[in-house]
Amino acid sequence: MSSATAPHRVSTAPSLVVTLENCPEAAAVARDVAGDFLQGLGPPPDRDAADAVVLIVSELVTNAVRHTHTRTCTLSLAAGPGIVTVGVADASPRPPCERDPDVRGEGGGFGWPMVRRLAVSTSVETSPHGKTVSAVVARVNRPSAA
Template sequence: MKPATTPPGGLVHDPAATHEFTMQFTSTPRGARLARRLVSHRLHEWGHPYDSTANETITLIAAELVANAVRHGHVPGRDFHLRLAASPAVLRIDVTDTRTDKRPCRAQDLQLPPSEQESGRGLLLVDALAADWGITPRTTAPGKTVWAVLDVP
Protein backbone atom coordinates (compact mmCIF):
# COMPACT_ATOMS: atom_id res chain seq x y z
CA MET A 1 0.00 0.00 0.00
CA LYS A 2 1.11 3.53 -0.67
CA PRO A 3 2.13 5.90 2.12
CA ALA A 4 -0.28 8.67 3.11
CA THR A 5 1.78 11.79 2.45
CA THR A 6 0.92 15.31 1.52
CA PRO A 7 2.10 16.26 -1.95
CA PRO A 8 4.12 19.46 -2.23
CA GLY A 9 1.83 22.44 -2.46
CA GLY A 10 -0.88 21.00 -0.22
CA LEU A 11 -4.28 22.46 -1.05
CA VAL A 12 -3.17 25.67 -2.73
CA HIS A 13 -3.80 26.33 -6.40
CA ASP A 14 -1.52 24.18 -8.52
CA PRO A 15 0.12 26.38 -11.18
CA ALA A 16 0.78 23.26 -13.29
CA ALA A 17 -2.95 22.50 -13.47
CA THR A 18 -4.40 23.15 -16.90
CA HIS A 19 -7.98 22.73 -15.63
CA GLU A 20 -9.54 23.19 -12.23
CA PHE A 21 -13.06 22.71 -10.88
CA THR A 22 -14.18 23.50 -7.33
CA MET A 23 -17.64 23.37 -5.85
CA GLN A 24 -19.44 23.13 -2.53
CA PHE A 25 -22.06 20.39 -2.06
CA THR A 26 -24.63 19.58 0.58
CA SER A 27 -23.53 16.74 2.88
CA THR A 28 -26.33 14.47 1.69
CA PRO A 29 -26.52 11.43 -0.59
CA ARG A 30 -27.92 13.74 -3.27
CA GLY A 31 -24.92 16.08 -2.91
CA ALA A 32 -22.54 13.11 -3.17
CA ARG A 33 -24.30 11.84 -6.30
CA LEU A 34 -24.16 15.29 -7.93
CA ALA A 35 -20.47 15.64 -7.08
CA ARG A 36 -19.67 12.26 -8.65
CA ARG A 37 -21.59 13.12 -11.82
CA LEU A 38 -19.97 16.55 -12.16
CA VAL A 39 -16.49 15.03 -11.77
CA SER A 40 -17.18 12.65 -14.65
CA HIS A 41 -18.69 15.46 -16.73
CA ARG A 42 -15.75 17.83 -16.16
CA LEU A 43 -13.23 15.12 -17.03
CA HIS A 44 -15.14 14.43 -20.25
CA GLU A 45 -15.04 18.16 -21.11
CA TRP A 46 -11.30 18.21 -20.38
CA GLY A 47 -10.54 15.45 -22.87
CA HIS A 48 -10.97 12.32 -20.74
CA PRO A 49 -14.06 10.68 -22.33
CA TYR A 50 -16.70 9.08 -20.11
CA ASP A 51 -15.56 5.57 -21.05
CA SER A 52 -11.82 6.26 -20.59
CA THR A 53 -9.86 4.60 -17.81
CA ALA A 54 -8.90 7.98 -16.30
CA ASN A 55 -12.53 9.17 -16.16
CA GLU A 56 -13.86 5.92 -14.74
CA THR A 57 -11.05 5.66 -12.16
CA ILE A 58 -11.23 9.24 -10.86
CA THR A 59 -15.04 9.08 -10.82
CA LEU A 60 -14.86 5.93 -8.67
CA ILE A 61 -12.32 7.54 -6.36
CA ALA A 62 -14.52 10.65 -6.15
CA ALA A 63 -17.56 8.49 -5.33
CA GLU A 64 -15.72 6.86 -2.42
CA LEU A 65 -14.29 10.11 -1.04
CA VAL A 66 -17.55 12.07 -1.23
CA ALA A 67 -19.51 9.14 0.25
CA ASN A 68 -17.09 9.15 3.18
CA ALA A 69 -17.45 12.92 3.55
CA VAL A 70 -21.23 12.54 3.73
CA ARG A 71 -21.25 9.47 5.96
CA HIS A 72 -18.31 10.11 8.30
CA GLY A 73 -17.44 13.79 7.87
CA HIS A 74 -20.93 15.28 8.09
CA VAL A 75 -21.52 18.09 10.56
CA PRO A 76 -25.15 19.35 10.61
CA GLY A 77 -25.46 22.55 8.60
CA ARG A 78 -22.04 22.16 6.97
CA ASP A 79 -21.29 21.24 3.38
CA PHE A 80 -18.34 19.44 1.85
CA HIS A 81 -16.07 20.89 -0.81
CA LEU A 82 -14.66 19.17 -3.85
CA ARG A 83 -11.71 20.27 -5.96
CA LEU A 84 -10.70 18.53 -9.16
CA ALA A 85 -7.52 19.54 -10.97
CA ALA A 86 -5.95 18.26 -14.17
CA SER A 87 -2.44 18.75 -15.42
CA PRO A 88 -0.91 17.04 -18.45
CA ALA A 89 0.21 13.97 -16.45
CA VAL A 90 -1.86 13.98 -13.24
CA LEU A 91 -5.47 14.21 -12.08
CA ARG A 92 -6.04 15.24 -8.47
CA ILE A 93 -9.16 15.25 -6.36
CA ASP A 94 -9.56 16.88 -2.94
CA VAL A 95 -12.66 16.37 -0.78
CA THR A 96 -12.88 18.58 2.30
CA ASP A 97 -15.30 18.21 5.20
CA THR A 98 -15.59 20.00 8.55
CA ARG A 99 -15.32 17.02 10.91
CA THR A 100 -12.00 16.82 12.75
CA ASP A 101 -12.65 13.88 15.08
CA LYS A 102 -13.27 11.21 12.41
CA ARG A 103 -10.11 10.76 10.37
CA PRO A 104 -9.62 7.94 7.88
CA CYS A 105 -6.98 5.33 8.58
CA ARG A 106 -3.60 5.80 7.01
CA ALA A 107 -2.97 3.58 4.01
CA GLN A 108 -0.69 1.21 5.86
CA ASP A 109 -3.34 0.70 8.58
CA LEU A 110 -6.21 -0.25 6.25
CA GLN A 111 -7.58 -3.74 6.75
CA LEU A 112 -10.12 -5.73 4.76
CA PRO A 113 -13.39 -5.89 6.73
CA PRO A 114 -15.14 -9.23 7.36
CA SER A 115 -16.80 -10.59 4.21
CA GLU A 116 -20.30 -10.23 5.68
CA GLN A 117 -19.78 -6.51 6.39
CA GLU A 118 -21.42 -4.32 3.72
CA SER A 119 -19.08 -1.33 4.02
CA GLY A 120 -15.52 -0.47 4.89
CA ARG A 121 -13.81 -1.10 1.55
CA GLY A 122 -13.90 2.40 0.05
CA LEU A 123 -10.42 3.53 1.06
CA LEU A 124 -9.03 0.14 0.05
CA LEU A 125 -10.37 0.89 -3.45
CA VAL A 126 -8.89 4.37 -3.36
CA ASP A 127 -5.55 2.92 -2.25
CA ALA A 128 -5.60 0.34 -5.03
CA LEU A 129 -6.58 2.79 -7.78
CA ALA A 130 -4.74 6.01 -6.91
CA ALA A 131 -1.06 6.67 -7.48
CA ASP A 132 -1.10 8.24 -4.00
CA TRP A 133 -3.62 9.53 -1.47
CA GLY A 134 -3.68 10.98 2.00
CA ILE A 135 -5.26 13.21 4.61
CA THR A 136 -4.38 16.84 5.27
CA PRO A 137 -5.80 18.92 8.16
CA ARG A 138 -7.45 22.17 7.16
CA THR A 139 -5.51 25.25 8.18
CA THR A 140 -8.20 27.90 7.74
CA ALA A 141 -11.10 26.13 9.49
CA PRO A 142 -11.89 22.92 11.35
CA GLY A 143 -11.88 19.78 9.26
CA LYS A 144 -9.74 17.74 6.92
CA THR A 145 -9.10 17.15 3.26
CA VAL A 146 -8.78 13.68 1.82
CA TRP A 147 -6.98 13.82 -1.52
CA ALA A 148 -5.98 11.37 -4.21
CA VAL A 149 -3.89 11.63 -7.35
CA LEU A 150 -3.93 9.54 -10.50
CA ASP A 151 -1.17 9.47 -13.10
CA VAL A 152 -2.56 9.71 -16.63
CA PRO A 153 -0.76 8.81 -19.88
Protein backbone atom coordinates in the same frame (compact mmCIF):
# COMPACT_ATOMS: atom_id res chain seq x y z
CA MET B 1 -8.03 33.47 -42.06
CA SER B 2 -10.99 31.21 -41.31
CA SER B 3 -11.32 27.63 -40.32
CA ALA B 4 -14.21 25.22 -40.61
CA THR B 5 -13.30 23.63 -37.28
CA ALA B 6 -12.24 25.06 -33.97
CA PRO B 7 -8.58 24.65 -33.10
CA HIS B 8 -7.76 21.72 -30.82
CA ARG B 9 -7.00 23.07 -27.37
CA VAL B 10 -4.96 21.06 -24.89
CA SER B 11 -6.08 21.84 -21.35
CA THR B 12 -3.34 21.03 -18.90
CA ALA B 13 -4.37 22.85 -15.73
CA PRO B 14 -8.14 23.39 -15.42
CA SER B 15 -9.72 23.12 -11.99
CA LEU B 16 -13.14 23.11 -10.41
CA VAL B 17 -14.40 23.52 -6.84
CA VAL B 18 -17.96 22.61 -5.80
CA THR B 19 -19.53 22.73 -2.33
CA LEU B 20 -22.04 19.95 -1.72
CA GLU B 21 -24.66 19.52 0.98
CA ASN B 22 -23.95 16.37 2.97
CA CYS B 23 -27.06 14.46 1.94
CA PRO B 24 -27.68 11.07 0.29
CA GLU B 25 -27.69 12.66 -3.18
CA ALA B 26 -24.25 14.27 -2.78
CA ALA B 27 -22.27 11.37 -4.25
CA ALA B 28 -24.46 11.23 -7.37
CA VAL B 29 -24.11 14.97 -7.90
CA ALA B 30 -20.34 14.68 -7.39
CA ARG B 31 -20.09 11.85 -9.94
CA ASP B 32 -21.96 13.96 -12.52
CA VAL B 33 -19.72 16.96 -11.82
CA ALA B 34 -16.60 14.81 -12.14
CA GLY B 35 -17.80 13.22 -15.39
CA ASP B 36 -18.51 16.63 -16.92
CA PHE B 37 -15.13 17.94 -15.75
CA LEU B 38 -13.28 14.98 -17.28
CA GLN B 39 -15.14 15.29 -20.59
CA GLY B 40 -14.07 18.93 -20.78
CA LEU B 41 -10.39 18.08 -20.62
CA GLY B 42 -8.39 18.03 -23.78
CA PRO B 43 -7.33 15.34 -24.18
CA PRO B 44 -9.60 13.56 -21.72
CA PRO B 45 -8.20 10.80 -19.50
CA ASP B 46 -8.47 7.28 -20.88
CA ARG B 47 -11.57 5.33 -19.91
CA ASP B 48 -9.99 3.38 -17.04
CA ALA B 49 -8.50 6.55 -15.56
CA ALA B 50 -11.82 8.41 -15.91
CA ASP B 51 -13.64 5.52 -14.23
CA ALA B 52 -11.08 5.58 -11.41
CA VAL B 53 -11.54 9.34 -10.90
CA VAL B 54 -15.34 9.05 -10.78
CA LEU B 55 -15.14 6.09 -8.38
CA ILE B 56 -12.73 7.95 -6.09
CA VAL B 57 -14.95 11.05 -6.14
CA SER B 58 -17.96 8.93 -5.24
CA GLU B 59 -16.15 7.16 -2.41
CA LEU B 60 -14.61 10.26 -0.85
CA VAL B 61 -17.87 12.24 -0.97
CA THR B 62 -19.80 9.24 0.40
CA ASN B 63 -17.31 8.99 3.26
CA ALA B 64 -17.73 12.71 4.02
CA VAL B 65 -21.51 12.31 4.11
CA ARG B 66 -21.50 9.10 6.19
CA HIS B 67 -18.70 9.66 8.63
CA THR B 68 -18.21 13.38 9.28
CA HIS B 69 -21.65 14.56 10.41
CA THR B 70 -20.92 18.00 8.91
CA ARG B 71 -23.28 20.15 6.83
CA THR B 72 -21.20 20.32 3.66
CA CYS B 73 -18.15 19.02 1.91
CA THR B 74 -16.14 20.60 -0.87
CA LEU B 75 -15.09 18.66 -3.97
CA SER B 76 -12.10 19.95 -5.88
CA LEU B 77 -10.84 18.62 -9.17
CA ALA B 78 -7.66 19.73 -10.90
CA ALA B 79 -6.00 18.47 -14.05
CA GLY B 80 -2.30 18.69 -14.65
CA PRO B 81 0.03 17.19 -17.19
CA GLY B 82 -0.62 13.47 -16.92
CA ILE B 83 -2.74 13.59 -13.75
CA VAL B 84 -6.10 14.46 -12.25
CA THR B 85 -6.20 15.39 -8.57
CA VAL B 86 -9.37 14.81 -6.54
CA GLY B 87 -9.82 16.49 -3.17
CA VAL B 88 -12.70 16.35 -0.71
CA ALA B 89 -12.63 18.75 2.23
CA ASP B 90 -14.93 18.75 5.23
CA ALA B 91 -15.08 20.29 8.70
CA SER B 92 -14.25 17.08 10.58
CA PRO B 93 -10.63 16.68 11.71
CA ARG B 94 -10.94 12.85 11.79
CA PRO B 95 -8.89 11.28 8.99
CA PRO B 96 -10.13 8.21 7.12
CA CYS B 97 -9.42 5.04 9.05
CA GLU B 98 -8.69 1.65 7.65
CA ARG B 99 -11.12 -1.01 8.86
CA ASP B 100 -11.46 -4.68 8.17
CA PRO B 101 -13.88 -4.94 5.24
CA ASP B 102 -17.27 -6.41 6.09
CA VAL B 103 -17.67 -9.13 3.48
CA ARG B 104 -21.37 -9.46 4.37
CA GLY B 105 -21.86 -5.96 2.97
CA GLU B 106 -23.32 -4.41 6.11
CA GLY B 107 -20.44 -2.37 7.51
CA GLY B 108 -18.31 -1.21 4.58
CA GLY B 109 -14.58 -0.91 5.01
CA PHE B 110 -13.71 -1.33 1.32
CA GLY B 111 -13.59 2.33 0.25
CA TRP B 112 -10.35 3.77 1.61
CA PRO B 113 -8.23 0.76 0.52
CA MET B 114 -9.86 0.97 -2.93
CA VAL B 115 -9.08 4.70 -3.20
CA ARG B 116 -5.47 4.05 -2.23
CA ARG B 117 -5.20 1.23 -4.77
CA LEU B 118 -6.67 3.26 -7.66
CA ALA B 119 -4.63 6.40 -7.00
CA VAL B 120 -0.99 7.07 -7.78
CA SER B 121 -0.85 8.78 -4.37
CA THR B 122 -3.16 9.84 -1.57
CA SER B 123 -2.84 12.34 1.23
CA VAL B 124 -4.78 13.63 4.19
CA GLU B 125 -4.18 17.18 5.36
CA THR B 126 -5.70 18.22 8.66
CA SER B 127 -6.17 21.69 10.09
CA PRO B 128 -8.13 23.25 12.95
CA HIS B 129 -10.96 23.71 10.39
CA GLY B 130 -11.16 20.08 9.24
CA LYS B 131 -9.38 17.98 6.66
CA THR B 132 -8.85 17.46 2.96
CA VAL B 133 -8.49 13.95 1.57
CA SER B 134 -6.76 13.96 -1.82
CA ALA B 135 -6.02 11.35 -4.45
CA VAL B 136 -3.93 11.72 -7.59
CA VAL B 137 -4.88 9.61 -10.61
CA ALA B 138 -2.80 9.14 -13.76
CA ARG B 139 -4.67 10.35 -16.87
CA VAL B 140 -3.52 7.24 -18.71
CA ASN B 141 -4.07 4.01 -16.83
CA ARG B 142 -0.97 1.90 -16.32
CA PRO B 143 -1.24 -1.59 -17.81
CA SER B 144 -1.68 -4.21 -15.12
CA ALA B 145 0.89 -6.93 -14.63
CA ALA B 146 -0.21 -10.33 -15.84
